[in-house]
Amino acid sequence: MKPAAFTYHRAHDLTDAVGLLTDLAAAGEDPKLIAGGQSLMPMMTFRLARPSALVDLGPLRRVPAMTAIADDPEVLALGALVTHHAVETAALSPGFAVLSDAMRWVGHLPIRSRGTVAGSLVHGDATAEWCLLALLLDAVVVAEGPAGRREIPADELFHGFYATAVDPDEVVVEVRFTRPAPHAALSEFARRHGDFAIVDAAVALELDGDAVTGGRVVLGGVAPAPVRVAEAEAVLAGAGDPGDALFAAVADAAATAIDPPDDPPVTAAYRRRLTRTLVADACRRAVPQTVGGAR
């Protein structure tokens, strides 16, 4: 349970971080960035990851933009080193409050006080709350590499099985959430509180007065990457009263549409049942308290 040996390099600014990645790779090393280390270190102690060099983004916490939370009612911009706990305790505008609410599902306080938004997205676990929320709120990942900056939309980010569109020589500098969702919620099931979910569901409802006019449904744990479920969203677009009948139909559509993995401890049938329960639960939680009779 000890990580294999590596050389350690501190990045003092962004140019330094990109430069170190490029130079180390050119020298035949296999460098990796470390931010909070809350995913990378467990991977290294299990020797599932054996980078020959680590480039530490820690000193960049001194760069204000890297830990900034810029909350505009239409776009929320988070610096790459913003921690889960910083989001949990931030007073965000209503369109992004779902992010703060969802943080209680991410591990435990000691994990949340070090783990970062960008680290979570680049790690790309198919059940990570940030990955679901990125699809729910149209996140854009801003990455800087040797060729300059580029923006990666969330729907192009996840390639499945922990692979993402962020290249090994790129540093994520900011994550922007571009689609406010004032009526949104996340729900999940894990065997122990704080573990990665077996299945998690995130829902955003569009409401016109008291009627549902559309929405998004995102699932984790049912495919190699988090997915939006068009079939379930179609039911929401068909409109209706926000109540158990509509939400059961949405949940059924989601459970039918997916083709979840089937492994001995967690069967596909079980993941489908969880999906049905969790989608309905997330829908109910997404309804604002002011809408009568929904709860």
Next chain:
Amino acid sequence: MNDPHLLTLHVNGEEHEVVVEPRRTLADVLRHDLRLTGTHVGCEHGVCGACTVLLDDAPTRACLVFAVQAEGADVRTVESLGGEHGALSDLQQAFSDHHGLQCGFCTPGFLMLAEGVLAEQPDASREDIREALSANLCRCTGYQTIVDAVCATAQARREATA
């Protein structure tokens, strides 16, 4: 030694100079290099919380931080809690009074977790405290007594500042 680094670590208000390999975790440096063996190591992958210390006041898994990453940060371990001649802190005394420990293996981690939580949320409710303490594992007590000890300390500290 691979890529040795000379580090200055701030631990419990003192400066320590150590030469370590970058792969050495903060937990191992505290225990083996600084001989501060109060910080315990259980799972070494972030799940059990036995290694919890305060890093710049935030409860942190010392097994999930490389010591090289802790340079410049203020580290507090369980050794910082007690007074002279083995005197217990209020929180430690509450653990004793409420039977919040049996074998004691998990205790340093719970103490540092609770210190961090109470510093950030002095008004934490019993429910908040239960939620926060769920971060760490204890194989002996069944947790209720640990929750009791932390709630009692929170209450006493609130009364003392009221």
